[in-house]
Amino acid sequence: MSAPVRPAHADAPWASALLAGAALLVAIVMLALPLAAVFAEALRRGLPVAIDAIMEEDALAAIRLTLIIAAITVPMNLMGGVAAAWAVAKCEFPGKRLLVTLIELPFSVSPVIAGLIFVLIFGAKGWLGPWLQAHDIQVIFAVPGLVLATVFVTFPFVARTVIPLMQEQGRDEEEAAATLGASGPQTFWRVTLPNVKWALLSGVLLCNARAMGEFGAVSVVSGHIRGETNTMPLHVEILYNEYQFAGAFAVAALLALLGLVTLAAKTLLEHAAGRGAGGAA
């Protein structure tokens, strides 16, 4: 008779149970509960009321604006992110470390400050303000400003997900492609891009989720003109401050839902990528 022996590196059963329980508790209290509360609050007076609140004119305008901004921002950051990742992972040049630091800048700078920078540059009293006014171009308190602020805040997502993978893969396959007669563009489309496609999609989805949810930077450059420069997060705040809780929570729930759908898509993708790892990934 001998008791089952626990490997030396394994934690005691009670320890791992305690840790898992604590993590689960934090996840429920801090993440799941607030999300559930948003949906519960939105549906408290029934689905029709919530739908009415969303179908209201200003709310629809906010939804449309948010989608437009995401639709412009995500492709821009997709291209910019891939270009930056390519440069960092596959090329050697002076100032490379500076570029890596710059890519991370939006993560470390408060979004509000990012917004202020754009006001400082493009605002009526900003550096380019007089010139812009003379040419009748509106950046701040208009869609271009909102797009600029969102692009800035969400820039790192694509680059940051793709760079580590590209670095790990190295330049070997690109060199092999070159010796086989492939041109630069052929190598990029046939070798480099397919090799990072899953990470790229995942980065794009994260970028999209953040672009739709961005508040701080957008708030500074928006001007809060209802029906014109209010995005969904801004609209939620305005409704909330005006004690229109039904409307605020309905729009908030929709925004949360968009985020959840994005997250689900990302998880599904990763699952598909994992399953395909033996083959296509």
Next chain:
Amino acid sequence: MSIEIRDVARRFGSTAALEGVSLTVARGEFVALLGPSGSGKTTLLRILAGLEGTDSGTVRVDGEDMTGVPARERRIGVVFQQYALFRHMTVFENVAFGLRVRKRRPPEAEIARRVRELLALVQIPELERRYPDQVSGGQRQRVALARALAIEPRLLLLDEPFGALDALVRKDVRRWVRGLHDRLGISTILVTHDQEEAMEMADRVAVMERGRIVQCDTAEVLLRDPATPFVAGFLGEASRLDCQVRGGVAHFDPLPLPPLRVALPDGEAQAFLRPEDIAVLAGTGQGILRAVRNVTDDRARVIVDLEGILLDGTAASGRAPQRNVPCRVALRGGIVFASNGQRARGEPLARIMAG
């Protein structure tokens, strides 16, 4: 196709990777670049492939100057060290790649025919639908070879292609690759740090040391007439001993070894003694037999301890001295380098008594 490398130099920052390398490879010849890591052999291969530039010197393929010609226009096939197969493509697509990216892309049926032909040539026709991570190391190497051959290369470069294979497979694969070379007749350059591999596969071996080719000859010549102490020590087995030349005779004192007659000036020198040069004989002497490495019909390879220095020698089979018993050590010859680089064969002063 003939390759002519002339005075090629390449620096990386302050370190010189290649310092004036010249080498000619004849049409259909198989040449190995052999050297320790850091000797510049991979840099030379990358320059040939067009993946690395030169600071000076020229590379000519069939008389055509390759300076400034990008890798994709060189038609030089490369089998990379880790194979660098396209991980997201099937074996079929890997081999087809070079055909698909051509300016005048052949029709699909023609591509399929060529790919199947190549997969049959490297004996893996059944793997065409697999992905690189679904096949073994040896099979991956065959895919890499088929992929490189698909562009009908003028020159084939193999960069340590057997390093990732286990020792048992390696010997077979070497012979198979050499056989394939003989069949196709494509000029081939093999980069390796394994002297056995280089000597077994190549027609000529170019030995590299610190960015230079110190000697390029057949394996036989390299072993018999090494140009420098480095080559003598790097190729084949040899015990390296310091000696002093006085009046045309190399003395090994204080080691109790008989002197060798050499045509060298007086002074410090280095002797390289192959196991065949060191005869271990029964009888009274200052050597002690420590181990017997292997025995053939007429000879036994033994390790003899001479005042704390272990030497690789030979003894007559069946008449080898007892282990851990004193024995006599004689010299049949050796290669001696004077400190000025001059080289001579050493001859024993007295004939060794058989026994």
